[in-house]
Amino acid sequence: MTKIGIDVGGTNTDALVLDGAAVVAAAKTATTADVTGGIAKALRLVLAQPGVERGAIEAVIIGTTHFTNAVIARQGLRPVAAVRICLPASAAIPPFADWPGDLRAVAGAGHHLLAGGHEYDGRPIAAFDAHGMHRVAREIAAAGVEAVAISAVFSPLDPRCEEAAGAILREHAPGLDVTLSHRLGRLGLMERENVAILNSSLMALARRTTRAFVAALRDSGIAAPLYLTQNDGTIMSETYAAGFPVYSFASGPTNSMRGAAFLSRIADAIVVDVGGTTTDVGCLRRGFPHEANNIVHVGGVRTNFRMPDVLSIGLGGGSIVDAATGAVGPRSVGFELTRRARVFGGDVLTATDVAVAAGLVELGDRSRVADLDSGLVRATVAAMHAMVADAVDRMKLDAAPTPLIAVGGGAFLIPPSIPGISEVITVPHGAVANAVGAAIAQVSGEVDRIFRGLPREEAIARARAEAVEQAIRSGAEPASITVVDVEDLPLAYLAGNTLRTRVRVVGDIAGAAGA
Amino acid sequence: MRAPRTVTLEELDFLGTGAWILGTGGGGDPYHGLLALKALYDEGARVPLIRAADLDDGAMIGVVSQMGAPVVNLERTADPAMTIKPVRMMEAHVGRRFDALMPSEIGGGNALQPFLAAAKLGYPVVDADTMGRAFPSVFHTSFAVGDLTPHPYALADIRDNEVMVTRCADWLWSEQIARKILVEFGSRAFSCKAPRTGREVKDWGIHGTVTQAIGLGRAVHLARRGHADPVAAVLASERGRALFRGKIADVARRATEGHLRGVADCEGLDADRGHRYRLEFQNEFLVGRRDGAVEVTTPDLICVLDSVSGEAVGTERLRYGQRITVVALPAPALFLTAKGLAHTAPRAFGLDLDFVSPFAPAAAEARP
Numbered sequence: 001m002t003k004i005g006i007d008v009g010g011t012n013t014d015a016l017v018l019d020g021a022a023v024v025a026a027a028k029t030a031t032t033a034d035v036t037g038g039i040a041k042a043l044r045l046v047l048a049q050p051g052v053e054r055g056a057i058e059a060v061i062i063g064t065t066h067f068t069n070a071v072i073a074r075q076g077l078r079p080v081a082a083v084r085i086c087l088p089a090s091a092a093i094p095p096f097a098d099w100p101g102d103l104r105a106v107a108g109a110g111h112h113l114l115a116g117g118h119e120y121d122g123r124p125i126a127a128f129d130a131h132g133m134h135r136v137a138r139e140i141a142a143a144g145v146e147a148v149a150i151s152a153v154f155s156p157l158d159p160r161c162e163e164a165a166g167a168i169l170r171e172h173a174p175g176l177d178v179t180l181s182h183r184l185g186r187l188g189l190m191e192r193e194n195v196a197i198l199n200s201s202l203m204a205l206a207r208r209t210t211r212a213f214v215a216a217l218r219d220s221g222i223a224a225p226l227y228l229t230q231n232d233g234t235i236m237s238e239t240y241a242a243g244f245p246v247y248s249f250a251s252g253p254t255n256s257m258r259g260a261a262f263l264s265r266i267a268d269a270i271v272v273d274v275g276g277t278t279t280d281v282g283c284l285r286r287g288f289p290h291e292a293n294n295i296v297h298v299g300g301v302r303t304n305f306r307m308p309d310v311l312s313i314g315l316g317g318g319s320i321v322d323a324a325t326g327a328v329g330p331r332s333v334g335f336e337l338t339r340r341a342r343v344f345g346g347d348v349l350t351a352t353d354v355a356v357a358a359g360l361v362e363l364g365d366r367s368r369v370a371d372l373d374s375g376l377v378r379a380t381v382a383a384m385h386a387m388v389a390d391a392v393d394r395m396k397l398d399a400a401p402t403p404l405i406a407v408g409g410g411a412f413l414i415p416p417s418i419p420g421i422s423e424v425i426t427v428p429h430g431a432v433a434n435a436v437g438a439a440i441a442q443v444s445g446e447v448d449r450i451f452r453g454l455p456r457e458e459a460i461a462r463a464r465a466e467a468v469e470q471a472i473r474s475g476a477e478p479a480s481i482t483v484v485d486v487e488d489l490p491l492a493y494l495a496g497n498t499l500r501t502r503v504r505v506v507g508d509i510a511g512a513a514g515a
Numbered sequence: 516m517r518a519p520r521t522v523t524l525e526e527l528d529f530l531g532t533g534a535w536i537l538g539t540g541g542g543g544d545p546y547h548g549l550l551a552l553k554a555l556y557d558e559g560a561r562v563p564l565i566r567a568a569d570l571d572d573g574a575m576i577g578v579v580s581q582m583g584a585p586v587v588n589l590e591r592t593a594d595p596a597m598t599i600k601p602v603r604m605m606e607a608h609v610g611r612r613f614d615a616l617m618p619s620e621i622g623g624g625n626a627l628q629p630f631l632a633a634a635k636l637g638y639p640v641v642d643a644d645t646m647g648r649a650f651p652s653v654f655h656t657s658f659a660v661g662d663l664t665p666h667p668y669a670l671a672d673i674r675d676n677e678v679m680v681t682r683c684a685d686w687l688w689s690e691q692i693a694r695k696i697l698v699e700f701g702s703r704a705f706s707c708k709a710p711r712t713g714r715e716v717k718d719w720g721i722h723g724t725v726t727q728a729i730g731l732g733r734a735v736h737l738a739r740r741g742h743a744d745p746v747a748a749v750l751a752s753e754r755g756r757a758l759f760r761g762k763i764a765d766v767a768r769r770a771t772e773g774h775l776r777g778v779a780d781c782e783g784l785d786a787d788r789g790h791r792y793r794l795e796f797q798n799e800f801l802v803g804r805r806d807g808a809v810e811v812t813t814p815d816l817i818c819v820l821d822s823v824s825g826e827a828v829g830t831e832r833l834r835y836g837q838r839i840t841v842v843a844l845p846a847p848a849l850f851l852t853a854k855g856l857a858h859t860a861p862r863a864f865g866l867d868l869d870f871v872s873p874f875a876p877a878a879a880e881a882r883p
Binding site for chain 2: 088089090091092093097098117119120121123125126153154187188189190283290309393394395396397398399450500
């Protein structure tokens with residue numbers, strides 16, 4: 001299967017053509033303000049390379065920070081009315097309660113609380129207030145609000161209240177952008193509600209953006225379906241992405257780590273991605289990034305997203321080195337590296353200059369760093385190596401020696417041997433590992449649910465069956481589906497044998513005919 | 516009675532962070548209670564904090580808490596209107612208004628409950644609690660150690676169900692009865708424990724714990740603002756001891772009789788490289804073993820902090836690969852008598868272990 005992976009980063013847009021496991025073509029170009037300009041150019045560059053045949057391309061997968069950036073910059077968001085079905089429970093802390101004021105001003109269009117929701121054991125808290133929901137729907141329609149987020153207590157266990165509310169809303173205002181919080185997963189009412197609000201707020205932008213992406217593909221003569229990557233290293237179809245833009249949050253580090261795993265054919269490793277300003281260290285388990293703890297802030301809003309656990313330190317190719325003391329970073333010349341670094345004719349001493357002087361890499365004009373004191377060069381290289389080694393040690397999940405995969409443009413700063421690391425591996429195309437990660441992303445399904453009175457094995461089996469079904473619905477090839485994560489958490493203070501079970505499965509994209 | 520001081524808006528965040536640390540892994544995240552309390556402060560409420568020593572002997576104190584499973588708290592947020600229900604029930608039952616409220620449990624979300632009720636009702640909160648930390652049941656309270664009466668106590672839910680338990684045989688029965696009701700209520704109940712006199716709180720309360728929580732939280736927040744090490748700030752603020760710095764290598768949990776039991780194994784980093792640490796928990800951290808040897812047990816406080824942020828890590832949120840620091844804080848002196856240990860040492864949790872403390876016995880002077 002031939003696929004194109006595209007990673008749209010803050011500085012560069014990378015594109016890569018993958019045929020099975022072979023990289024056929026790769027290109028790097030500057031990201032443009034409109035995003036699609038950079039994508040179109042990157043596509044042009046790879047399609048012009050030998051051995052690439054437009055007609056053979058079966059899928060294009062884009063990883064983008066566009067929607068995260070919209071939240072962070074408070075741009076392109078629409079005001080959202082939040083409906084919470086909870087009364088008489090969970091009334092004191094209304095939706096938007098803990099949001100930054102400037103984001104609430106842009107994305108908030110009031111809230112409504114209604115009776116309904118469920119207990120952890122499946123009993124209703126109170127009967128769903130359908131009558132009240134009709135009133136709220138009329139108010140929302142009359143106010144001209146175009147986006148709504150609906151949450152209900154314990155909706156991941158029983159989504160019926162949210163579904164009923166959504167149906168009533170559509171009766172009164174069929175064109176609304178509506179997000180039902182249970183579609184976004186996990187337990188944690190306020191966090192799930194926050195994600196649902198962000199999602200509804202982004203839906204209009206997501207439709208415009210995915211449409212522009214598709215147009216860029218068609219203009220490039222590619223008829224293949226478009227997918228976007230999610231923060232867990234899997235993909236969603238372009239139509240699904242238009243409905244669930246929040247799933248694209250933080251897919252960058254995930255793609256980089258997944259790309260590193262693919263290029264090196266190693267599934268369990270530490271991945272170190274050295275960029276211009278920072279070095280990101282993460283941990284791969286069975287080909288997927290180890291996830292961070294469950295509370296993650298996006299644009300100042302508390303969410304319970306799946307995010308990779310990444311340690312970022314202030315070391316990159318552009319890190320500024322103090323010529324007197326040899327101290328490295330955290331300040332960096334960033335994307336101006338090729339203008340301001342000494343070896344490129346500038347006057348700022350950077351980590352790259354020191355690496356060139358030490359013979360770690362050949363870049364620019366080496367004679368421009370010939371005057372550097374060899375003691376300073378040695379000490380600075382040692383300090384940078386120590387920074388990487390320390391970060392690696394903090395991220396390693398166990399004491400056993402682990403391989404390390406070095407990627408990113410500044411990978412030459414990674415020491416050749418590190419305590420606790422069996423070998424340091426560099427890979428071809430490591431500089432575009434992000435785009436590789438996008439190209440190889442798979443389809444996933446996940447279930448996170450409380451089971452009562454079931455033996456552990458049966459609870460897991462049921463969760464697994466549902467997750468598989470979900471993955472198939474999302475476009476996975478059934479035969480390729482495997483379980484990547486099983487977590488079960490017995491619950492304190494609850495009656496009976498109560499178990500919270502989370503199962504995640506992934507599979508390959510089903511052939512082009514089915515997409 | 517000396518004039519109480521007022522807990523400021525800024526101190527609320529400190530209280531939340533400090534209470535979560537004193538939760539020793541349990542007690543539930545105070546986040547929702549904190550938001551609800553801030554909302555009341557935004558409306559103009561301010562809660563006075565009164566020292567236990569300044570209470571009149573004849574004052575009547577309400578002991579306020581919320582019972583339930585942490586997972587239910589994920590979906591059911593705090594609500595001051597519900598928290599005051601059992602307080603009102605108890606006042607009607609006794610025929611007298613409370614002079615002040617106090618937390619039953621300073622560790623975790625329950626630290627905020629009396630503040631929510633006090634902010635609504637205009638009462639002061641006493642700078643004391645009955646655990647000095649979090650524990651799973653009322654049997655582990657200082658009032659139980661003091662053999663005070665466990666009844667009457669009031670329970671309410673979010674609907675219109677109210678239960679007054681007018682008599683129970685002892686503190687164990689008190690807990691068992693409450694748990695049965697709790698299940699019917701949807702594993703979330705608002706409670707007002709047996710009313711206490713000012714004298715009883717002076718004799719059997721654990722004093723200064725609200726101030727302690729605020730101080731711990733302040734240390735963490737100020738360290739974070741100044742880009743200093745929050746864990747070091749915790750140790751500087753408290754007579755605490757860092758026992759281990761490392762990362763979690765394995766977590767095993769199981770639920771039995773309604774409690775979350777398990778162990779977490781950690782591998783050392785920095786000065787502890789090459790060493791291992793095992794944390795045993797039952798809702799809260801109960802035992803710490805360094806390279807197999809018991810180094811600390813309940814009732815000393817075993818606090819597991821995120822090594823970078825200083826944030827407390829709950830037993831339900833322990834995760835493979837987390838970088839953590841294990842910190843011990845000394846147990847309240849009330850728990851170090853033979854009677855106190857019978858209620859709070861490892862044997863009170865069914866473990867075949869005696870109390871082990873990294874703190875010098877002289878520093879933990881037993882109470883007569």
